[in-house]
Amino acid sequence: MRPNRQQLIRSLFDEYIEMYSSRDNRLTHRFSENFSGYAGSSDLLVNNRKEWMRITRQDFAQVPERIHIEMLDLSLQDLADNLVVVTAFFHIHLPIPNPMLSRETARLVLIFRLEHKDWMIAHSGISIPYGLAHKGEIYPIAQLEERNVELESMIKARTCELAEANRQLEILSNTDSLTNIGNRRLFDMMLQTEWSRGQRSNSSLALIMLDIDHFKQFNDHYGHLAGDDCLKQLASTLSQSGRRAGELVARYGGEEFVILLPNIDKQTVLDTAQHIHQLIQAIAIPHADTDLGIVPVSAGVAYLQPSNQQNALELVRQADAALYRAKSAGRNCIRVMNEK
Numbered sequence: 001m002r003p004n005r006q007q008l009i010r011s012l013f014d015e016y017i018e019m020y021s022s023r024d025n026r027l028t029h030r031f032s033e034n035f036s037g038y039a040g041s042s043d044l045l046v047n048n049r050k051e052w053m054r055i056t057r058q059d060f061a062q063v064p065e066r067i068h069i070e071m072l073d074l075s076l077q078d079l080a081d082n083l084v085v086v087t088a089f090f091h092i093h094l095p096i097p098n099p100m101l102s103r104e105t106a107r108l109v110l111i112f113r114l115e116h117k118d119w120m121i122a123h124s125g126i127s128i129p130y131g132l133a134h135k136g137e138i139y140p141i142a143q144l145e146e147r148n149v150e151l152e153s154m155i156k157a158r159t160c161e162l163a164e165a166n167r168q169l170e171i172l173s174n175t176d177s178l179t180n181i182g183n184r185r186l187f188d189m190m191l192q193t194e195w196s197r198g199q200r201s202n203s204s205l206a207l208i209m210l211d212i213d214h215f216k217q218f219n220d221h222y223g224h225l226a227g228d229d230c231l232k233q234l235a236s237t238l239s240q241s242g243r244r245a246g247e248l249v250a251r252y253g254g255e256e257f258v259i260l261l262p263n264i265d266k267q268t269v270l271d272t273a274q275h276i277h278q279l280i281q282a283i284a285i286p287h288a289d290t291d292l293g294i295v296p297v298s299a300g301v302a303y304l305q306p307s308n309q310q311n312a313l314e315l316v317r318q319a320d321a322a323l324y325r326a327k328s329a330g331r332n333c334i335r336v337m338n339e340k
């Protein structure tokens with residue numbers, strides 16, 4: 001193409017883009033009498049110059065501030081002495097906070113025709129997925145805002161769902177799946193928490209460890225599923241046994257249970273251990289291989305004042321040692337730390 005023709009086409013295009021970007025109404029006088037065009041917001045061919053002028057004014061009225069055209073590619077064609085074509089690809093950056101439209105690539109085809117010494121725009125076809133524009137809009141700004149509101153409420157709902165799922169997961173990960181009471185993980189966590197609280201508030205912490213006696217024989221005699229039921233019954237009895245604030249009942253593992261009792265005096269701990277022992281006797285789960293004919297349990301009780309000198313595991317060690325002494329003493333009884 002001859003350089004002067006190239007320059008001419010380029011300047012026609014640049015002038016168009018400058019007028020369009022600066023929302024210059026003089027652009028409407030550049031449309032040919034035989035104009036035809038496609039607006040981005042509609043898929044209807046407009047072949048009426050007046051209608052196109054109206055659309056252009058509507059465009060300028062919707063977004064009166066200068067817009068920024070980021071050019072991506074440009075093709076110039078010299079079709080005849082009086083006919084040239086420009087095809088351009090670009091992003092349109094509107095002066096609105098939502099960058100969604102900016103990401104779309106617009107394709108514009110402009111045909112200029114020389115009419116009585118003036119280059120007029122004979123055709124303008126813009127292709128952008130702007131079909132979402134509401135009535136009275138060229139750019140689908142209202143739709144975008146609606147979408148934003150929808151998106152925000154979806155995000156809010158999802159965040160709530162996620163928080164609930166996390167809460168459920170937290171509960172699940174702290175629950176023993178067989179007995180539905182707290183599991184070892186929860187106990188370990190609460191032990192540390194209550195130990196620290198006891199240190200801060202100078203209050204005591206007690207632990208009762210309970211272990212079913214001769215449970216292996218129970219399983220051997222009645223079967224493993226009956227053993228499971230026995231564990232469930234015991235767990236349910238323990239968790240219903242007069243809960244004090246902050247008290248935790250958990251399955252420590254196998255046929256062993258723990259009751260953590262914060263901020264409690266020694267006598268109340270002993271009474272609680274006795275009470276629990278009696279409750280278990282009262283539900284009287286049959287166990288043919290024992291002297292009493294029912295499931296017996298042994299318990300070890302520990303009682304400490306949390307301090308910097310010891311760590312929380314000392315409470316477990318002491319309760320475990322007391323439990324061992326209860327077993328050695330013939331089972332089905334309670335032993336307390338530092339007592340015979």
Ligand SMILES: Nc1nc2c(ncn2[C@@H]2O[C@H](COP(=O)(O)OP(=O)(O)OP(=O)(O)O)[C@@H](O)[C@H]2O)c(=O)[nH]1
Pocket residue numbers: 178211212213214215216217219223224225226227228231253254255327331
């Ligand atoms: N059914 C069932 N049995 C379990 C479960 N967890 C552990 N056990 C059983 O508990 C029994 C514990 O046996 P031992 O440690 O010998 O204790 P024990 O027979 O109660 O003996 P003592 O504690 O000394 O009186 C084993 O037979 C385990 O299989 C469980 O979830 N379900």
